[in-house]
Each structure stands twice: as C-alpha cells, then as structure tokens.
Amino acid sequence: ISLSIGEPDFNTPEIIKEAAISAINNNFTNYTPVSGIPELKQAISDKFKNENGIDFAPGQIVVSNGAKQSIGNALLCLINAGDEVLVPAPYWVSYPEMIKLAHGTVVEIPTTIEQDFKVTPEQIESAITPNTKAIIFSSPCNPTGSVYSKDELEAIARVIASHPNIFIISDEIYEYINYGGKHESIAQFDFIKERVIAINGVSKGYSMTGWRIGYMAASPVIAAACNKLQGQTTSCPSSISQMASLKAIQSLSHESDEIKIMLKAFKERKQLVIDKLAEIPGIEVNNPDGAFYVFPYVQHYIGLKHGEKKIKNDTDLCLYILEKAFVATVPGSAFGSPGYIRISYATSNENLIEALKRIKEALAELK
Numbered sequence: 001i002s003l004s005i006g007e008p009d010f011n012t013p014e015i016i017k018e019a020a021i022s023a024i025n026n027n028f029t030n031y032t033p034v035s036g037i038p039e040l041k042q043a044i045s046d047k048f049k050n051e052n053g054i055d056f057a058p059g060q061i062v063v064s065n066g067a068k069q070s071i072g073n074a075l076l077c078l079i080n081a082g083d084e085v086l087v088p089a090p091y092w093v094s095y096p097e098m099i100k101l102a103h104g105t106v107v108e109i110p111t112t113i114e115q116d117f118k119v120t121p122e123q124i125e126s127a128i129t130p131n132t133k134a135i136i137f138s139s140p141c142n143p144t145g146s147v148y149s150k151d152e153l154e155a156i157a158r159v160i161a162s163h164p165n166i167f168i169i170s171d172e173i174y175e176y177i178n179y180g181g182k183h184e185s186i187a188q189f190d191f192i193k194e195r196v197i198a199i200n201g202v203s204k205g206y207s208m209t210g211w212r213i214g215y216m217a218a219s220p221v222i223a224a225a226c227n228k229l230q231g232q233t234t235s236c237p238s239s240i241s242q243m244a245s246l247k248a249i250q251s252l253s254h255e256s257d258e259i260k261i262m263l264k265a266f267k268e269r270k271q272l273v274i275d276k277l278a279e280i281p282g283i284e285v286n287n288p289d290g291a292f293y294v295f296p297y298v299q300h301y302i303g304l305k306h307g308e309k310k311i312k313n314d315t316d317l318c319l320y321i322l323e324k325a326f327v328a329t330v331p332g333s334a335f336g337s338p339g340y341i342r343i344s345y346a347t348s349n350e351n352l353i354e355a356l357k358r359i360k361e362a363l364a365e366l367k
Contacts, residue, residue, distance in 0.1 A: 002179050002327075003347065003355055007203070007209040008346055009021065010262050010265075013206065013248070013351075015247055016248045018247075019247035021250075028240065030239060033236060034230055034235055035230070035236075036063025040063055040242050040243075042058050044061050044063070045060075045143070045218070045248050047314055052183070054072070054185060054217075059220060060220055062103060063213065063236075063245075064213075067214030067215070068199065069214060069234065073229050074169050074216060074226060075136075077138070077229055078167055079102035079133055080103065081103040082104075083103075083132075083133035084104065084107045084132045084133060085135065086134070087106055087336070090143050090144055090335035090340070091136075091137070091138075092171070092335070093303040095136050096108075109123050109127050113340075115257045116144075116286055116288075117141065117295065121158070124156060133165065133167065134239065135167075136169040138170075139153070139290075140174035140288075141290070142291055143332075144295040145292070146256075146289070146290070147292040151189075153189075156186065157192040158333045160192060161191050166195070167195045167215055167246075168196045169199065172198060173199065173203060176254050177204055177263065177291050179263070180268050180290065180291050183301025196218070199215075199216050201213055202249070205259065206248045206252060207262070208245070208248065212241060213237055213241045213245040241292065260303075266292050270292070270347070271329075272352055274287055277356065280360045280363060282300030282301060284336075292346045293342055293344050294345070295343075296340065298340060301366055303367055304366035314341055315330050317331070320366075325355075329341045329343055331357075
C-alpha cells in the first residue's frame with residue numbers, strides 16, 4: 001500500500017475532460033504564445049481578483065508546464081552564483097535542487113512539530129545576510145499540511161519588506177485543499193506585492209496532475225524574464241491542456257461541488273489517519289489545516305532494532321516499514337527534517353486503515 005503519493009486520487013472532473021476533447025476535435029493543436037493563450041491568462045487574472053482579492057494583469061502571468069516549471073523559471077531568472085535562498089524546512093524536495101541548478105546557495109531554516117512546522121519572522125530575520133536574494137515556501141505546505149494565517153504571512157512580509165533586495169516565491173499549489181477556511185496569499189499585501197512571485201496551477205485543486213499546467217503571477221519585469229526563459233526551453237505548454245485548464249478555472253472554484261466533495265473526503269481521511277497514529281506508542285502528530293499529508297515525529301523508533309537490524313535513521317525506518325509491513329512512506333530527511341516521515345492520505349479509507357494497522361504491528365516489533 002502506498003502512502004507516498006503526492007497527487008489526489010480523484011479523477012479530473014468531466015467538464016474539464018470534455019473541454020480537452022472539444023479542443024482536439026476543433027483542431028486546437030498548434031503552438032500557442034509561450035506564456036499561454038490570452039483567454040487562460042485572463043481567466044487566471046480574474047481568479048486572482050475574485051478569489052484572492054489581488055490584482056495581477058494578464059501580462060503579469062506566465063503559464064508553464066506545471067507549477068514545478070514556474071518555480072524553476074523564477075529561480076533561474078532571479079538567482080545568480082552565490083545568492084542565498086532561504087528555505088524553511090520541512091520543504092518540498094525539489095526546492096533545494098532547483099536552487100542549486102541556478103547556482104544559488106540553500107539556507108535551511110529548521111522548524112518543528114511544536115511550532116506546527118511554521119517558520120517565524122524572527123527565524124527569517126536571523127537567517128538573512130547581505131547575500132540573501134529570496135525565500136521560498138509553500139502554504140498549504142507539502143510535506144506537512146501546515147497553512148499560514150493572514151497575520152503570520154503579514155509578519156513574514158514585514159520582515160522581507162525591510163530588506164529591499166529579497167524576493168518571495170510563494171508556492172500556493174494546494175490552495176483549494178484547505179480545511180481552515182479562506183486561503184491567504186502573501187501577495188495580498190501591497191507593500192510587498194512587487195517582490196512576490198505567486199505560484200499556482202491546476203494539478204492539486206482540480207485533480208489534473210498529468211495535464212501539466214502551472215502558472216506564476218509576478219511583477220511585469222519578472223514575468224517578462226520568465227517568458228523569455230521559457231521561450232528558449234520548452235516554449236508553450238500543451239494547447240489541449242490549456243483549454244482544459246481554462247474550463248477548470250472558469251467553471252470551478254473552492255465553492256464548487258466537485259471541489260467540496262474532494263475536500264470533505266480528504267478531511268475525513270486526515271482525521272482517520274491522525275486517530276490511528278495516536279494509537280501507536282511513541283509517535284507524535286499534529287493536526288494540519290491543508291494538503292493531504294501528515295508529518296509525524298518518529299524519533300522514538302530511531303535507534304531500536306528488529307533482530308540484529310538497527311534502525312539508524314528515518315530512511316531506515318521507512319525501509320523497515322516497507323519491507324515488514326509492505327507500506328510505502330517517505331522519510332522526513334528527504335524534506336530536510338530527519339526524525340519524521342511523510343504519510344499521504346490520498347488513498348481510500350480501506351487502504352489507510354489497513355496500512356496503519358500494518359505500521360502499528362511492525363513498529364511494535366522494534367525493541
């Protein structure tokens with residue numbers, strides 16, 4: 001049983017698939033502008049205005065082959081050799097590698113379960129040096145599910161605003177998978193907006209991971225640079241996927257039944273996983289407000305043995321769970337936080353119940 005999946009286990013809604021089929025039948029199969037078709041960029045602009053209260057003109061939006069490319073574009077356009085990028089840990093596994101690809105220096109800022117894995121303004125301030133060029137984080141967060149409140153984001157924005165050469169890359173791909181209410185974007189604060197690159201896409205909220213459409217919204221200068229870079233790497237995203245995404249963004253929102261059904265299922269699964277983990281001695285887990293992950297603290301089991309085999313770290317523990325219980329999880333060290341594991345609940349209740357039963361039994365054999 002895999003509890004390592006980073007995508008929704010729901011199908012793409014029918015109206016989105018029908019829009020793609022219609023695009024094919026209408027021969028909408030040629031290259032498009034590098035940064036996306038005007039209709040899609042307008043729809044994204046409208047989405048920011050109507051759902052987030054933020055004004056981004058269509059010319060400030062670049063549509064890419066997934067939000068991963070959007071992040072990569074931003075880093076490659078911003079970061080020079082020797083520039084430092086602040087990365088609160090736990091972080092999505094690709095952030096450090098993309099920073100290195102841009103010849104930047106990764107500066108990790110550790111957080112713990114006691115602080116709900118949220119970095120504080122004080123931690124950020126103490127990590128800033130004359131070489132700091134950007135900070136990158138996600139909310140809702142992969143791998144922890146943590147969600148920053150408006151007040152928390154404003155406090156972070158105030159710190160960055162006092163350092164005029166630092167940019168914020170705000171990864172908001174899990175926006176719709178939020179159990180705590182309204183999504184808050186750090187781009188909403190006018191005093192910092194020009195230095196925010198907001199990253200989003202259709203993968204998580206609309207169950208469209210394989211369609212590969214992400215987008216960024218940024219200042220005109222950064223958007224133009226990313227458009228130029230993308231023009232020399234991949235050019236435009238798939239024309240078919242763009243038409244499907246246009247239908248998704250125009251027709252569905254966090255208030256739509258399709259999204260609410262998915263959100264309700266994820267919320268119930270989250271509680272199921274938390275309750276089952278609470279029954280396992282030595283595991284500490286918090287109650288995250290977003291995404292579809294929990295990130296339990298498993299240090300209690302590090303150093304224990306199964307026969308002659310010693311569990312030396314969280315990677316060993318994940319391998320032990322895989323080999324003994326036939327359940328796949330992801331070690332926290334992959335996300336910059338040793339001593340934790342990531343569990344995805346993007347699977348059925350039956351799978352979750354069976355997987356957590358097996359994990360409990362396997363861990364009980366460690367001495």
